[in-house]
Amino acid sequence: MRSDPRTARSVRPAAEHVVASLDETPLQAVDAVDTTTAPRSMWSEAWHSLIRNPVFLISAALIVVILFIAAFPGLLTNQDPNYAKITQANQPPSAEHPFGTTRLGYDVLARVLYGTRTSVMVGFFTMLLATLIGGVVGALAGYVGGIFDAVLSRITDIFFAIPLILGAIVIANRVDALNVWIVILVLGVFGWTNIARIMRGSVISVKNEDFVTASTALGANPVTNLVKHVVPNAIAPVIVTATVNLGVYIVAEATLSFLGLGLPSSSVSWGGDISDARPALRTQPMMLFYPSMALAITVLSFIMLGDAVRDALDPKARKR
Amino acid sequence: MIWYIGRRLLQMIPVFLGATLIVYLMAFVSSGDPIAAIAGDKPISQAVQDKLRAQYNLDEPVLMQWLIYLGNLFQGDFGIGFNGRPIMDQIKLAFPVTFRLAIIAIVIETIFGVIAGVIAGLKKGTLIDTTLLMVSLLVIAVPTFVIGFLAQFVLGVQLGIAPVNVGRDPSWQNLLVPGAVLGAVSFAYVLRLTRTSIAEVATADHVRTATAKGLSRGGVISKHILRNSLIPVVTFIGADLGALMGGAIVTEGIFNVSGIGSLLFRAINDGESPMIVSLVTLLVIIFLIANLTVDLLYAVLDPRIRYAK
Numbered sequence: 001m002r003s004d005p006r007t008a009r010s011v012r013p014a015a016e017h018v019v020a021s022l023d024e025t026p027l028q029a030v031d032a033v034d035t036t037t038a039p040r041s042m043w044s045e046a047w048h049s050l051i052r053n054p055v056f057l058i059s060a061a062l063i064v065v066i067l068f069i070a071a072f073p074g075l076l077t078n079q080d081p082n083y084a085k086i087t088q089a090n091q092p093p094s095a096e097h098p099f100g101t102t103r104l105g106y107d108v109l110a111r112v113l114y115g116t117r118t119s120v121m122v123g124f125f126t127m128l129l130a131t132l133i134g135g136v137v138g139a140l141a142g143y144v145g146g147i148f149d150a151v152l153s154r155i156t157d158i159f160f161a162i163p164l165i166l167g168a169i170v171i172a173n174r175v176d177a178l179n180v181w182i183v184i185l186v187l188g189v190f191g192w193t194n195i196a197r198i199m200r201g202s203v204i205s206v207k208n209e210d211f212v213t214a215s216t217a218l219g220a221n222p223v224t225n226l227v228k229h230v231v232p233n234a235i236a237p238v239i240v241t242a243t244v245n246l247g248v249y250i251v252a253e254a255t256l257s258f259l260g261l262g263l264p265s266s267s268v269s270w271g272g273d274i275s276d277a278r279p280a281l282r283t284q285p286m287m288l289f290y291p292s293m294a295l296a297i298t299v300l301s302f303i304m305l306g307d308a309v310r311d312a313l314d315p316k317a318r319k320r
Numbered sequence: 321m322i323w324y325i326g327r328r329l330l331q332m333i334p335v336f337l338g339a340t341l342i343v344y345l346m347a348f349v350s351s352g353d354p355i356a357a358i359a360g361d362k363p364i365s366q367a368v369q370d371k372l373r374a375q376y377n378l379d380e381p382v383l384m385q386w387l388i389y390l391g392n393l394f395q396g397d398f399g400i401g402f403n404g405r406p407i408m409d410q411i412k413l414a415f416p417v418t419f420r421l422a423i424i425a426i427v428i429e430t431i432f433g434v435i436a437g438v439i440a441g442l443k444k445g446t447l448i449d450t451t452l453l454m455v456s457l458l459v460i461a462v463p464t465f466v467i468g469f470l471a472q473f474v475l476g477v478q479l480g481i482a483p484v485n486v487g488r489d490p491s492w493q494n495l496l497v498p499g500a501v502l503g504a505v506s507f508a509y510v511l512r513l514t515r516t517s518i519a520e521v522a523t524a525d526h527v528r529t530a531t532a533k534g535l536s537r538g539g540v541i542s543k544h545i546l547r548n549s550l551i552p553v554v555t556f557i558g559a560d561l562g563a564l565m566g567g568a569i570v571t572e573g574i575f576n577v578s579g580i581g582s583l584l585f586r587a588i589n590d591g592e593s594p595m596i597v598s599l600v601t602l603l604v605i606i607f608l609i610a611n612l613t614v615d616l617l618y619a620v621l622d623p624r625i626r627y628a629k
Contacts, residue, residue, distance in 0.1 A: 154331065158338035160559075161604045163566035166584075170346045170596060173588045251463050255570060258465050259585070274466060281473050292466040300461035 042236070046312040056308035062301040069113055070120040079107035081114040081268045090284060099290050102273075103280050108287060112294045114268040119298060122184055123250040129188030130249070131195050131242045138199025139234070143207055143226050153200070160193040164252055172261045183262060187249050198241050202234035209233070236313045243306035247299035254295055270295045328615060332608050337390075343600040344386045347593040375400070389597065398598040402590065407598045410583060415602075418579035420492060421571070422564050424499025429507040430557060436507075437514025437553075438546065444519045453515070456508035464567055468501045468574040485576040498575040502567055506560050513556055517549035524548070551621055558614030562607040 040048070050056045069076065079097070089105040091097055099108035141152035159167075167190035168183075175182055206212070207230050215229050254271030256262030263269050270291040277287035380388065392399065398407035440452040459467070475497055476484035482497040483490075521527065522545055530544045531537075568581035576582075580599060587595035 154334045155338070157331075157335040158342065161335055161339045161562065161607050162343065162600065163562045163603070163607075165563075165566040165569065166600060166603065167346070169569070169585075169588055170343065170600070173591075174346070247461070254463055255465065258463075259570070259573070261588075271463075274463075274469075278469060281469060282477065285473075288466070288469065292462065295463060295466075296458070296461040300457055303457060303460060 042313070046309070050308060050312045053308050053312065055304050056312070059301045059304035059308060062297065063305060066116060066120060066298055066301060070117045073110075073113040073117055076113055077107070077110045079110035081106065081110040082266065083107075090280075100284070100286065102276065102287055103284070104276075108290055111268055111273050112270070112290050115270040115273060115291060115294065116298070118180060118263065118267055118269045119250045119253065119295065121180055122187070122253040123246045123298075123302070125181075125184045126187040126191060126249040126253075127242050127246040129184060130192040130245060131238065133188065134192035134195025135199050135231075135235075135238060137192070138196035138238075139203050139226065139231055141196070142200035142203030142234075143222075143230060145204075149200075152196075156193050156196045156200075159190060160197075162190060164190045164248075165255055168252065168256055169259065169261055172256055178262070178264060180263065180267065183253055183256065187252055191245065191249060191252070195238055195241060195245070198237050199234065202237050203230055206230050206234040240306050240310040240313065243309060244303055247302040247306075250295070250299055250302075325612075325616070328612055332612065336604065336608060339604045340390065340597070340601050341386055343604075344389065344597050345382065347596045347600075393601065399594045401595050402592045407595055410595075411580070411598065411602065414579045414583045417490060417495075417577060418565070418568055418572070418581060420490075421495050421499050421502060421568060421577065421579060422561065424492070424495055425503030425506070425564055426557060426561075428500050429503035429510050429560075430553075433507045433510025434514050434550075434553065437511045438518055438541070440511065441515040441518025441549075442522060442541070442545075444515070449515070452511060456511045459504050459508040464501065464505055465570050465574060467504050468498075468571055471497055471501050472574060483575075487576060488578050490577065495577070498571050498577055501574075502564060502571040505567070506557075506564070509556060509560075510553055513553050514549065517552050518545060521545050521549040547621060551618060554614055554617055554621065558610045558617075561610040562603065565603045565606065 073081075083106070084102075085105040087105070088097075088101050090103050091101040093100045097107050097109065099112065101107055102111070137152055137156060141149045141156075164187065168186045171186045171189075172178060172183065175186075212225055212229050215225050220229075253262060254269065254274070257269040257271030258275045260272075260275065262271060265272060273291040274288060274295075277284070277291070280287055389399070396408065398411065401407045401410055436452050436456075440449040443449050471482075472484055475482040483494050486494050486498060526548075527540060527544050530540045535543070565580065568579060569585050570581070571577070572579050572581035573585060580602075584596065584599045586592075587599065
C-alpha cells in the first residue's frame with residue numbers, strides 16, 4: 001500500500017464534519033490510482049485472473065500430469081505395451097497388471113500410459129501445424145483484403161466444406177506406411193479452417209485501430225505493422241480456439257484409429273484399444289473403460305483450459 | 321435480398337469446384353491403380369482392363385477426368401460402381417436412411433441443446449448451470465464411438481429397449497438411439513453456445529426495458545432474449561451438418577445402419593474411388609446448401625440484417 005499524504009493530515013478543532021470528510025469516503029480509492037507505473041498489459045491481467053480460476057488450476061495440473069506421462073510413460077510401468085502374452089489373456093487386475101490384461105494378453109495399464117504419448121503428440125503437433133497454416137492464411141487475408149482476401153477466403157471455404165474426419169479418412173486410407181507424422185499432416189491439412197476464419201475476423205477488427213494508424217504514420221511498413229502490431233493484438237481468440245482444437249484433433253486421431261484407418265497396430269493408440277475392447281464389452285467392460293477414460297480426461301483438460309483462457313481474456317466475463 | 325442470394329450462389333461455385341477437385345485428386349491420384357482394386361486378388365485379362373480403363377476415363381489426364389466427371393454429374397450421372405450397379409441407385413437407397421438419421425440428430429441436439437442452454441444461461445452460476453456445463457463437457461470429451469458402444473450395450477443388449485442392429489430400411493423409431501448418439505456432441509456445443517449467448521443478451525438494455533414495461537417473464541424470454549441470442553446457434557447447426565455426415569460413418573458403423581456413412585466406409589476400404597468422390601461431392605453440396613440457408617435465416621432472426629443492395 002502506498003501512503004497518501006492527505007490521509008496523514010490531522011483534523012483541526014471545530015472543523016469536524018457531520019458528513020464524513022472527503023478524505024474518509026471511499027471515493028479516495030478512485031484518486032489513489034497509481035499513475036507512476038505502466039498499466040498492466042492484457043496478458044498480465046489475464047494471467048492474474050487465470051491463477052485465481054479453479055478451472056484453470058485443475059486443468060493445468062491435469063495437463064502437467066498428462067505431459068509427464070507422455071514424456072516418461074516407462075516410469076510408471078515396467079510392462080512393455082507391445083508385448084502380448086496369450087497365456088495371460090483376459091486377466092483381472094493383479095499386482096503385475098494393475099488394470100488387468102486384454103484378450104490378447106497386453107498389459108492394459110502400459111497400453112493406456114504409452115497411448116498418452118501418441119495422443120498428446122498428435123494433438124500438439126496437429127495444433128501447431130493447423131494454427132500455423134490457419135494463422136498465416138487468416139492474417140494475410142484479413143490484413144491485405146480485396147481480391148487477395150476473396151481468394152484466400154474461398155480456399156478456406158473449400159477446405160471447410162470437407163469435414164475433418166472425411167478428408168482424413170480418404171487420405172489415410174491411401175497411405176501405406178502410416179505413422180504419427182503422416183496422421184499429423186493429414187489432420188493439419190484439413191483442420192486449419194476455423195483458425196483461419198477467426199484470425200481473419202480478428203485481424204480485420206484490429207487493423208483499423210488507432211495504434212496501427214499511428215505506427216503507419218511513424219513510417220512502419222505494412223509487414224512490420226502486421227507482425228509487430230496487428231497479430232499480437234489479434235491472436236487472443238486464436239489461442240483459445242487452438243487450445244480447444246487440440247482436444248478435437250486427439251478425438252479425430254482416436255476416431256481414425258478406431259475405424260482402423262489410423263496408426264498401425266505397432267503404435268499404441270487409445271482409439272485402436274477402444275476398438276479392440278469392443279468384442280469383450282460384455283465380459284470385460286473395464287477394457288473399454290480405461291482407454292476411454294484416459295481419452296476423455298485428456299480432451300476435457302484441454303477444453304477446460306481453453307475455456308479458462310477465454311474467460312481470462314474477456315474482460316466482460318472476468319468482472320462477474 | 322435477391323442480389324445477396326445471387327452473390328452467395330456465385331461464391332458457392334468456386335468452393336464447389338475446388339472441393340470436388342481436391343476430393344477427386346485425393347481419391348484417384350493417390351490411390352494407385354483403381355483397376356487393381358476392382359480385380360482384387362484375381363488377375364484379369366488385358367482386354368477387360370482396357371475396357372474398364374475406358375469406362376472410367378482413366379486414359380485421360382487427371383484434370384480431364386475430373387471435367388468429364390463433372391459434366392456427367394450435371395446430367396445426374398454419378399457413374400457405375402465397382403459392383404456394377406449405378407452409383408446413383410446405391411445412393412438413392414442409402415440417402416433416405418442417413419437423411420432420417422441426420423434429421424433426428426439435429427432435432428434432438430437443437431431442442432435439448434437450446435432448452436438446456438436457456439436454462440443454464442438464465443441461471444448462470446447456479447447449481448443447475450454448473451451441472452449442465454459439466455454434462456456438456458463430459459459429452460464433448462467422451463468420443464462418439466464410446467457413447468455409441470455404451471448406448472448400444474446398455475439400451476440394446478442389457479435393457480433390450482432399442483435395436484442393437486438397425487439394418488436395412490429402418491423405421492424412425494429404430495433410428496432414435498443412433499440419431500441421439502450422432503447428435504450428442506453437437507448437443508453439448510449447442511448447449512454451450514446458447515448458454516453464453518443467452519447470458520449476454522439477458523443483461524442487455526432492451527431486455528430490461530421489456531421487463532420494465534410489464535411483459536411477463538415468458539414473453540421476455542421468448543420474444544426478446546431467445547430471438548436475439550439464437551444467431552450463433554443457428555450458424556453452428558448449419559455448419560454442423562457437414563460434421564454430422566462425417567460422424568455418420570462412425571455411428572452407422574456401430575449400429576449397422578445401411579446409409580451413406582456405411583456406403584462411404586465400404587467404398588474407402590475397397591478403394592472404390594468413383595463412389596468415394598460421388599459421396600463426398602454429395603456431402604459438399606448438402607453442406608453448401610445448408611450454409612446458404614443459414615445465411616438467409618439470419619435475416620429472419622435479426623431484422624437489422626436485411627442484405628440491402
